[in-house]
Amino acid sequence: MSMIRFEDVSVRYTGRSHPVLSHVDLDVAEGELCLVVGRTGSGKSTLLRAVNGLVPHFTGGLLTGRVTVDGRDTRDHPPRELADVVGYVGQDPLATFVTDVVEEELAYGMESQGVAPEVMRRRVEEVLDVLGMASVRHRALAALSAGQQQRVAIGSVLAAHPKVLVLDEPTSALDPAAAEEVLALLQRLVHDLGLTVLLAEHRLERVVQYADRVVLVPGGGAPLVIGEPGEIMATAPVAPPVVELGRLAGWSPLPLSVRDARRRAGDLRDRLTITQAGQPPAVPLATPPGAPLVSVRGLVVRYGSTVALRGVDLAVGHGEVVALMGRNGAGKSTLLASLVGMARPAAGRVSVDGAVPADLAPRELVRHVGLVPQEPGDLLYADTVRDECAQADADAAVPAGTAAGLLARLAPGIDPATHPRDLSEGQRLSLALAVVLAGRPPLVLLDEPTRGLDYPGKAALVVTLRELAAEGHAVVLATHDVELAATVAHRTVVLAGGEVVSDGPTREVVMSSPSFAPQVAKILAPVGMLTVDEVADALRAAG
């Protein structure tokens, strides 16, 4: 039986020349976990939001064709009348919470739908058990970790017993362990409750193995490609490392999970072990020498009674790329904030480029250190890309055209008259990076740069970061993305509870930890290779 049905659906937003979706036909059967993939801005979110009628009832625009969910036409049913059938979970759970306590948030949807109090009470208890969150039921939502918040957001729609669950990038902002929690929960729901799940996600390496079917949204109004995960992945422009390794090794059918790939990889492992013997690693990942640019000694930062950092030591040299990892709330962002002088140390010493960042005036600061925040849009104020670049030049007191030139190098082909809000996620990141780099700071910090970036966007970022390092910039990035860290970082520092728990060459750090190991490392262990490129190079060297 078909649960979600799109019949010849086209969506066009007012003021846009091209339709976002055109002539889409899609059937999602009951109990199916359907993964929606595609590049940023290809129309994934529009597709998802059309399911419960947010498109076009809420967003505006013109929808032609027909969308039915469980037999209800979204034309006649606004989102609130579909709330009992479709549960929708947006990208940022915190922005969608109505109440501020876990238990009340879980009950909110049911209250709106007029569920009887006894039923409501029972279901809240059930959902608390399903989520495994009974111990935090009275906790304030803002005090939860990001993974817990995401689970509450899912739980709050689950409690109303919808038949369909629609999730827009549920794990993008989560650390690997929290993402696993959320995905395990989803899989259990599909298996135990027969829920139909429609899920969009950039981090394919996390989800593709759970999907029954994959819908590829090519973007630009091109027709959807729908099929089994294996066949779609064989040709898709977006693919997780496990698939790329499979393509490289010529495995068919393609493995989608680490487990499948590992069972196939015996041969490859042997070949690589032989070629590796007596050869230096293909990609030099050793710490480059040089006087430390950043020196942090015994840094303590506290917010009220919570201690965000307790005694952190860190040294970063010129030309070095350091990845900061650790779960949400481990102190990564605080460490970055203290490197730009925004978090006052309660004890300890921070020195960047010979100066104490907290004592620098903003105008001075940009010449020593630049930070691209988690939401790059925070840095952008102007109405056009051109103005933004001009202001950046003025702020940093550099010759006009510096920022524009940097941008042209980082992301060529951006129309300077575009509003920064209309840029894609990757372009916006490039613009923010160009703005920050205009002052030529020797230290560049990035907070969660790959959130919302698709694979091509990520590949471009990797190239940029390598160039920066080659030019002598030190780069520190806080990230949950183990694949990014494995690809680009010379060194990885893992924080937990505000303390450094490991600090060493990326290879050693990620290989020793199952939750931080990239897929290739998991597949090929004990061969110490982290990325597909590395494997390709090694194979090429062996002939």
Add this chain to the structure above:
Amino acid sequence: MTGWRLPRSLHPGAWWLWAIGLATAASRTTNPLLLGLVVAVAGYVVAARRTDAPWARAYGFYLRMGLVVLAIRVVFAALFGAPTPGHVLLQLPEVALPDWAAGVRLGGDVTLPAVVAALYDGLQLATMLACVGAANALASPKRLLQSLPGALYEVGVAVVVALSFSPQLVEAVTRVRAARRLRGRPDRGLRGLRGVAMPVLESALERSVELAAAMDARGFGRAGADRRGRRVTGLLTGGGLIGVCIGIYGLLDAGSPTALGLPMLLAGAALAVAGLAVGGRRATRSRYRPDPWDAPEWAVAVSGAAAAVAVLLASAGPGILALRPDPTTAPPLPALAALGVLVALLPAWLAPVPAPDGEAEESPGAGVPAHGSRATAA
């Protein structure tokens, strides 16, 4: 009676009724002994039955605010008060004002009776503030909003959302200021402020749109688009509330005619209740774990009312409540009124002990371990 002694949170409405009763008592007397008794009673009950919640510190805050009011009242009386004959404490230089400002005095003699009268007046205001503070400390403001009748549900949600909005606004300001600093712009001062306001408003707007979408998707405002019913509800409730306001004014202001007091209050209340009943029938939503209204709630509300009634009765008798300030003798303590106020002390034992907040309620190890333990093990 089940649940009489079990720890739970009392209905916020009961605490407010109790506090309003005490405030009404305070509004009818300037006797410092009686006012002091009211403050002490409120303080004792707060100390006995408050939680660890952030709003539970409200009582101390309101007390301090009351002291400030008291000080301002005394200073103003000394500077601007009408000349009162009596023992002169202090001679201030008097500023001669032009004719059109006749009746206004600036400076001059500060007399003991004037200061004492101001002290008593200020004490009355401070006591009423303390009563409000007690209610705020004992009853969660959000739970009070949630126990609004169905017809006022939308208003309640709007206020709840607005309440949770302010901390997010603060967070947005911090974020934007940080971003300005990162661009090398001033993050302080007037210029900094202007640059911060725009992005903050923008993000606030974006957030509210997103929240509205989320609420819509979760069924907020389903069905029930019955326009006529809505208008009737609005008319009844609005008219009723105006009536209640006039009635309360009449009751609290000793100088207004009696017809303006209790009758108006009752008529207004009746209208409002009718409006809420009509509106409540229309609402299709239900409520999760509503606060029960049980024997303890009755006891607390009645004890507050007792204090008010006792003081009202006593004020009808010979004037020992509204004192002519006479600094030479200690003010007398009216027995009936004092007994009435003491009745309001009973909630310190009658109200159930508040349930321990949050985590301690579950046995340790129940359910899945909290987030993060896996990563540490790895």
